Amino acid sequence: MTTATAAAAPPRTWRGNRWALFGIRRAARLAASLWTLVTAAFLMIHLVPGDPVRAALGLTASPELVAARRAQLGLDDPLWRQYLHFLGGLFTGDLGTSTITGQPVADTIGDRLPATLQLAALAFLLAMALAVPVGTAMAALTRGGGRRAAELGFTTVSALLAAVPEFLLAVVLAYVFGVRLGWLPVAGDQGPGSYVLPVLALATGPACVLARIVRVEMLSVLGHDYVRTARAKRLPPHLVYTRHALPNALTATLTLGGLLLSALVAGTVLVENVFAWPGLGSTIVQSILQKDYPLVQGIVLVYGASVLVVNLLVDVVLALLDPRSVIREV
Known part of the structure; x- marks a missing residue:
């Protein structure tokens, strides 16, 4: 050796x-x-x-x-x-027995949990799919202080949409597209079309917040030397943004995205009740009204554990993307 x-x-x-x-x-x-x-x-x-x-x-x-x-x-x-x-x-998987129905709490949660997870996962994917390209595009448009009108319009609209509560947006969407126009169903799980309105209600606010973060991070990354070097090599703009700038700008976005995913899981409670969605959100409200405390207890545990697991996964993903953080921490 x-x-x-x-x-x-x-x-x-x-x-x-x-x-x-x-x-x-x-x-x-x-x-x-x-x-x-x-x-x-x-x-x-x-x-x-x-x-x-x-x-x-x-x-x-x-x-x-x-x-x-x-x-x-x-x-x-x-x-x-x-x-x-x-x-x-x-x-052993025993969360108790419902005082109203006499059914095991674990069985009730097992029946309703998939519907809630589907809404939260689809809303998260939609928020990321909208936020990353929109934030990147706005960073490209407003780089160097240009297009002040576009920047003002983007920040104003995104701030207003992000400030609207999910349940209020859900009510507006249900009234406009379900009641007035009749384009989409507004109650229950009646097929793929039933996902559109609740997913939009859940994803709109997080998408606006993430788009603003992506834009700010992208503007910061675009000022680094390696990006200027890539431009000096006359690389196509789409390669400069996707290969050199975007991966370095996504760390903060993934951190906030993980936190928003936790919020999305909790946010399904009110949105599910607006659309009568057969998930945990509507179940916990009914359980509170009926004072079915063992069922409420079990659902609270599931929501809380989901948030903790999501936060753990975010920490692991960020550590894999930036191993230096592990060295600094230890």
Whole structure:
């Protein structure tokens, strides 16, 4: 083994250690966040005023029936025993039983979760598909301080659309394209056309925010030396933007995009209720109105865990795109 080879070996070993430490830290952070989420969801039922069993059975239910139902659900056990039973159930996929329907909460969530994930995923893909080309195009148009009118129009329109709440935009879209024009269905899942309006309502605001970020990042990247070198080589403009500028401008966009994906999952709650979408969003509202606290608890856990997992995936993707961040962190 040569001296150069021997000297090169330690960095590879240290690099592997850094990635291992990065993975351990992220896993530990995720575990701590999940434990906090689970504990908060468990305490939610016990801190809510009133008796969930009485609320589910009605005011006319006999005390004997209420007591039997509480014993069946284990609500008469000490709080610490209920907590341990709840934790044990999570490891086996048991999220409890609905106090209204008597069905396992996990089954109800399994039936409704795919519809919510479809909306969130399609809205995220649409937001990215609109934001990246629009933001890049606006950066190309307004580079060097030119076309002030186009810049003003873009920033004004994007800021206004981003400020409109999802549920309000959903109501407007449903009224215009569903009620007045009759072009698209406005209630339930009636085929591919039913996705258009809820996905637009969810994606419009995030697309505007991301487009503004892409434009700002692209303008910053276009001022770097390597971009000027690429222009000096007389490369076609589309190669300068797509091969040299865009990959370096997407780091901040992906970071914010991951956070917006988490917000999209949570934002489906109101939009689903506007369009009577058969997902978790409409289910949790019905459960709150019916005081079906075990079902509310299970859905809250799913929403919270989804946000945490998305944030973890964003951290991993950013680390893969910029390995220097792992070195700086460790």
